[in-house]
Amino acid sequence: MSLIGSDRIRAVVGLGATGLSCVRFLASKGIEFFVVDSRENPPGLEQAKALCPEERIFTGNLSVLNTLGVTELYVSPGIPLSTPVLSDLAKQGVAMRGDIDLFCDYVNAPFVAITGSNAKSTVTTLVALLLQACGKNARAGGNLAPPALELLAPNIDFYILELSSFQLETTDALQADLACLLNVSEDHMDRYKDLYDYQRTKQKVYRGCKAAVCNKQDILTAPLLSEGVPVRAFTTKSPDLKEFGMLTDDQGAWLCRGVERLYHTSKIALKGSHNYANILAALAMLELLGIDLHHEGIAKVLGEFGGLPHRCETVRMYQGATFINDSKGTNVGATLAALQGLGSSANKNIVLIAGGEGKGADFSDLVKPVADYVRKLYVFGKDASRIADTLSVSAQVQHKATLDDIVESISADVKEGDIVLFSPACASLDMYKNYEVRGEHFVQLVSSL
Numbered sequence: 001m002s003l004i005g006s007d008r009i010r011a012v013v014g015l016g017a018t019g020l021s022c023v024r025f026l027a028s029k030g031i032e033f034f035v036v037d038s039r040e041n042p043p044g045l046e047q048a049k050a051l052c053p054e055e056r057i058f059t060g061n062l063s064v065l066n067t068l069g070v071t072e073l074y075v076s077p078g079i080p081l082s083t084p085v086l087s088d089l090a091k092q093g094v095a096m097r098g099d100i101d102l103f104c105d106y107v108n109a110p111f112v113a114i115t116g117s118n119a120k121s122t123v124t125t126l127v128a129l130l131l132q133a134c135g136k137n138a139r140a141g142g143n144l145a146p147p148a149l150e151l152l153a154p155n156i157d158f159y160i161l162e163l164s165s166f167q168l169e170t171t172d173a174l175q176a177d178l179a180c181l182l183n184v185s186e187d188h189m190d191r192y193k194d195l196y197d198y199q200r201t202k203q204k205v206y207r208g209c210k211a212a213v214c215n216k217q218d219i220l221t222a223p224l225l226s227e228g229v230p231v232r233a234f235t236t237k238s239p240d241l242k243e244f245g246m247l248t249d250d251q252g253a254w255l256c257r258g259v260e261r262l263y264h265t266s267k268i269a270l271k272g273s274h275n276y277a278n279i280l281a282a283l284a285m286l287e288l289l290g291i292d293l294h295h296e297g298i299a300k301v302l303g304e305f306g307g308l309p310h311r312c313e314t315v316r317m318y319q320g321a322t323f324i325n326d327s328k329g330t331n332v333g334a335t336l337a338a339l340q341g342l343g344s345s346a347n348k349n350i351v352l353i354a355g356g357e358g359k360g361a362d363f364s365d366l367v368k369p370v371a372d373y374v375r376k377l378y379v380f381g382k383d384a385s386r387i388a389d390t391l392s393v394s395a396q397v398q399h400k401a402t403l404d405d406i407v408e409s410i411s412a413d414v415k416e417g418d419i420v421l422f423s424p425a426c427a428s429l430d431m432y433k434n435y436e437v438r439g440e441h442f443v444q445l446v447s448s449l
Helices: 016-028 045-049 062-067 084-091 099-106 120-133 195-206 273-288 296-304 332-342 363-373 384-391 403-411 435-447
Strands: 010-013 033-037 057-059 072-075 095-097 111-115 138-142 158-162 178-181 212-215 231-234 244-249 252-257 260-264 313-318 321-325 350-355 374-380 396-399 419-422
Touching (some): 016 045, 016 099, 045 057, 062 084, 072 084, 072 099, 084 095, 111 120, 111 195, 120 158, 120 273, 120 296, 178 273, 212 273, 231 273, 244 273, 252 273, 273 296, 273 332, 321 435, 332 350, 332 363, 332 419, 350 403, 363 374, 363 384, 374 403, 384 396, 403 435, 419 435
Parallel strands (some): 010 033, 010 072, 033 057, 072 095, 111 178, 178 212, 212 231, 321 419, 350 374, 350 419, 374 396
Antiparallel strands (some): 244 252, 252 260, 313 321
């Protein structure tokens, strides 16, 4: 297809997994485009060259965008729209879009959009598994691999998308069939002006949605929607009649819809109040999608699904202590949820490992839960001193150079009944390629004890 006569001149900005998915999709539709990346040799470059003529690929600088006459950009999530060349082009009327916008142009079945500072991968996966167990052809992806565009296929009943705040930046009217904002806590403060700037971006998940699910215990998730749009709230406390929550009787704790007891926590593989909240959110979504909450497939999944790797994942027992890998705890809110979900103020038996790249976060929200639940805190990485300075009033702190040093020290000091929680409250990029590599290192160290 020639650009001559075309009313839109497109460019994919930034490669990597998401950018490459845009390249593949546009090429499959016979749509001509440029590829531009600030890096000289970005990941996915060779694959892009197989799909796009080399003379249309520019690397090493984004300023070339000013010379291409572009009218529409597909910007990878890792590139802020505040980047000067993008900001200038936006002011000139160039459309700033992303892979999710392109997905919405072509989506052929109802889709669920799930976001939040924490737990969105777990909930996205869980919703898809529950739908599949109820006989639906459901596919999950987005920020959680595979990219959204690679999900598109015939005969799908539901798409379940995990969306990051970065992906939501380009969406003006997502129009999801069902939208859910799980929670909002400080994250990516190196990209957003403040918590409320970040919240406004997260709230874009609700724009144009046909139904919504929110967290009753987090006012920042409350949607502003047109009258008549059905909303379900979830809480780990006693629910109102149309809410999902928890009730306790002489048999123990139940997940409930109003006063109706649905599933006993003893029959659920995921443990901790934070995980019960995740399940309640998933059940609320299933109800809005028209699924019978008593379907036998739901009980089976809840009894078997133990969570995703690196998300409060039990690694092993050692000398009577439980070692838990929560490397996906890349922000304060995630670590806060893990502490509250696993902690007991009566025992104060958590040994917490934290540290890495804090992304400008304020660690003071951890002061009280650390005081309540943590008997010892180990810190490492770029922002170890900031964490130690903030939390030394709450717990005994040891500063170590590496994770190896920390695990070695803990192994000599651990007590029966301890929970050794690796929940860094920070990104991993100061010392590791990503949180998965960091988590795998922790698992390897603990497994070798």
